[in-house]
Amino acid sequence: MATFTPTVPAHRPVTSRGDRNNLPPIPGGGGDNRSDSGQPDYRTRLRRARLGLAIALTPILMLFVSFTSAYIVRQGLPTLDPNTNKVVHDWTPTPLPTVLFLINTGVLLFSSVTIELARRQLIRQVALQPVQSIPGVSLGTEIEFPWLGVTIVLGLGFLTGQWLAWRELAARGFFVATGPSSSFVYLMTGGHAVHLMGGMLALLVAGTTVILRRPLESRRIVVDVTAWYWHFMAALWIYIFALLEFAH
């Protein structure tokens, strides 16, 4: 690693002010575990990607926390009715297509299961890779079920379901500008759909790593991080659904 040649001074410097436990170098740095090629090793990359994801979820959470606070504030605001000159509340609850939303919830939760299976499948494959590379060692042909593909299909199914729900709302006469409640329904479900599309994009990237013959590890990192993101999206959807259903 480091190529330092210690030079011993005649007098011993005293440097401990503000940093008493300075001898020897204390652990606590990332260490970075770089291999000779300068690439950080696979475990480091996985850990770093997961850390990055956890941090990336924070602003998404803040976005929806902010929407929620606006939702609560807007519910309580009075307004003047120009026809009657009386102070009224203009918040009329939007009748949600609840059955459709429940089906969509089921689809999304099921996709959360399939992506978890995809994630675990890749963990197993990465773990077995060194064994399989030994000549003459065979572990039998493992059936590789395309969990990733199933997840993409289910994700598309959820988005289609959401689109049908918006059609349903429009058919009932509730558009974005109909009232504050309907504005928030479109805002929250739309915001969630956009974020889910980001997850779909990541899954497609994971798919292309197969075609581009990138190392299995790279694919695993993408799938692993996307799986956690996907679970977060499922939880976020349940939160939004509950908020719109019960807090109107």
Next chain:
Amino acid sequence: MVAQESHGHAAPQGFIRKYVFSLDHKVIGLQYYFLALTAVFVGMFLSLLMRIHLVWPGASLPIIGEIKPETYLALLTMHGTIMVFFVLTTAPQGGFGNYMLPIQIGAPDMAFPVLNMLSFWTTFLAYLVMLSAFFVTGGAPLHGWTGYAPLSALQSAGPGEGLGADLWIISIALFCVASLMGALNFITTTLDMRAKGMSMMRMPLTCWSWFITAILGLLAFGVLLSAGILLLMDRNFGTSFFLPLGTINGQLTGHRGGSPLLWQHLFWFFGHPEVYIAILPGMGVASQLLSTFSRKPIFGYKAMVYAMLSIGLLGFMVWGHHMFMSGMSPYTAFAFSIMTMAIGVPSAIKTFNWLGTLWGGRVRFSSPMLFAVGFVSLFVSGGLSGPFLAQPVLDIQLHDTYFVPAHFHLIMGVAAIFGIFGATYYWFPKMFGRMMNESLARWHFWFSFIGTYAIFMPMHYLGMAGHPRRYSQLTEVTYLHPLMPLQKFITYAAFVTLAGQLIFLFNLFWSMFNGEKASDNPWEATTLEWTTATPPPHDNFGGHTPVVYHGPYEYAVPGAPHDYVMQTDPATVAAH
């Protein structure tokens, strides 16, 4: 996630990959820096036009012509927006943070280089969209950098509130996304890529300041993004989040039930942390420079870290002090007031520690040090007016007067700019391999320092005398006539100070090519960037990873061969 491309990338060869779409944090840092440099001159030019208009409202300027009231408001909006977002947020964090954070913690690059590149180019796009607002029908928006509804929420509210305001909001939204990508990178890098021995409590205070700034950005920009989305919907999709029942030219707007105060709450929940996003990196740089050039360890390293953390935390609890005049309950105002004044405690700790660092030091007044001392001076001068404005009773008198611009320009505007200047003079030798001209730097310092006080100190008096801000033309108002000489003085001072900045611009570019060659450690500093070559190689440390044995500010070390011990110096280990 852009996880698969990590920093093991080889040094690129082509011009495009090397200097334009570069993954190297150092190149990206410089890109941010030069973006901010163009932005700061645009912003200064706008402020000059405002100063001219305030004193000679009828003047017809070459090319620009006469400044109409709506033009004045557009200048005001764009000056604030460009300065706050594209200078004060971009240069200290995106510029120096990007360049120096990985080197100072001993990492070869940022954690996610592709994301880092995307973050810069999104910022660049945001900047172009922002500037394009000048050139569309109706011109730039009128609603100020705070974008207060309902002015900002109605297309028909004024000349600039059509396409110009939409572009403004889109630019801010893009900037939010870019800043979030940047913050994600800064936090991951700081937590996960420190060299061996670089514990959190051995990081230079600059790294701490960038780290805390990134956390603030991570929590704040998402909220601004949400507010921007709601505003765009109000403007374009007929919703009523921020728009109450109202009329324009006798016609009902079609909106009702929304609340402009909702915008203010969301905006200032972002807006107050934003001012710390601007100033915290300056605090980090000031600490670094004061310690280095006083040849003394920073006074109270841990206290400095905890003070910055508590400033960051309190920064999220005080947004209501921008809204004392909004009809807020006096009890709420009281709570916000107490929290705001509490920020004075960590700020005073920092100031005390800076002075403690200077006390008894063998001070070397090189140009970076002048700007660091200038930073402390401006921070104190601007900070002292904070507790005035934090009290609702006084704020009723001072709100929307010149006292407020005087306060925030000194503390978050020019103080942060002095942090940027100090950092430029300090790190220029490392970034470009040459020294900046010292006598020009001194001229630049005295022009800026005296000029800043000449501009902003009189504004306090204007404010106390009741001179309102934001108005395009008040020259005909009788009770303000006695204040006109003061206004004129400010304008003259602004001319001279801005001319002084040309010295800096010349020095910067002239020294890049003609400056004296710099050694690897010209300031005899201790942190990791001074252990590597000048300028640093592509992987920062030329193939090896540094190992850290000491804290960042080991100056005046008894028994050491020099008066300082580098962070990587293992001498004491061998002797133990």
